[in-house]
Amino acid sequence: MNEISILVTLATIHFIALMSPGPDFALVVQNATRYGRQTGVYIALGLSFGILLHSLLSLTGVSYLVHQQPTLFALVQIAGGSYLLYLGFGALKGTWQTLRSKSEVSEEIPHSSLLLNNKRQAFSRGFATNILNPKALVFFVSLMSTLVPASMSVTGKGIALFILWSLSLAWFSFLAWALSTQRLQNKLKSFAVYIDGLCGIIFTVIGVSILWQSVIALLIRI
Template sequence: MNYLDEFLLIAVAHFFAVASPGPDFAVVLKQSVQQGRRNALWTSAGVGAAILLHVAYCVLGVALILMQSPKVFMGLKYLAGAYLAYLGVQALRAAKPGVNLNDDIADKMVPAEPVWFAFRRGFLTNALNPKATLFFMSLFTLVISPTTPTIVQVSYGVYMALATWAWFSMLSIVLCKTKVRGFFQRSGYWFDRCIGVILIALAIRVVI
């Protein structure tokens, strides 16, 4: 109970951070429409697992090194930008579906992606996101008191990882509903390109 106020502040800040549109949302949306619920849920799990990585380096003090080393942080930004740009280009290169195919046949022709690939995609998207890095660096250096026990800080991290996984899993389920997914699939050719443009725009925004 001594850390309840601190936890509530973290929970509110995390909610607004995770709910704001960004690379995580764009990737989960893309996976939900193209690959379906199972794949999207694994992508969401990857996003949630990446939160533990951010928490780990903050608890270990690596966040202080990143704050004091602009070159290291800039390297992370360029790496994140390159990864998002790669995802964007892949979306732009998606093949145009045949005009005579109905939705069921077109859906079956989408090659199934291994769940490990989905998990890895979600993990890397969040892990390489400088916005997430800045958020957790700020959280652990400005909001969480240095006197807060490590076990309590880790529990904060576990909560944020689970909350992130739950949020994107909920989005995945909603986006995979037949009517929602069908709407995007009917305009899938243009949807892929819109997502590609968004990811490339996010990559540019991350870098500059």
């Protein structure tokens, strides 16, 4: 298989994976519907740089070494699962408080202040959600080790990294844009609290699943 075929296959598999529902997808949906386009785009930017770092670590073999060290990988799983659980509990707590008070967060806090004050926070949350996801680590280790041969040129590897990063940024930015159009925002406004709740459930379920797997793995080794 020549380098062009490798890059096309890499891009196709990665794009299909991007469209699959998961923490990254849920994070963009939650924040774009709640806070608008700019926050959604900064979330997308953070996610794309998390994916870029995962790709780079996989390409250089660092992620593979982590994956091959059971204790270290378990610690990564615990950190990632705990972070997703933190996001899940936060979203569910916010949903409960909103339903209890029967008022939307967007009515209590000016929309513009959220956009002005949370750019760095949105980027950081996107980056942390992706980089701390142990499932992403396993995915990129498998993707890179299967499709990118060690003999591939430095230029080819650089293009592969650019493809993975740019596809991620383009897809999540498009998702943020599509969910934050004025027409859709008006329709989603009354459902925002339920979207928060659904995303909170997704984060919580995935976080608990990852923590359970890591605990079981540690108990087996004891």
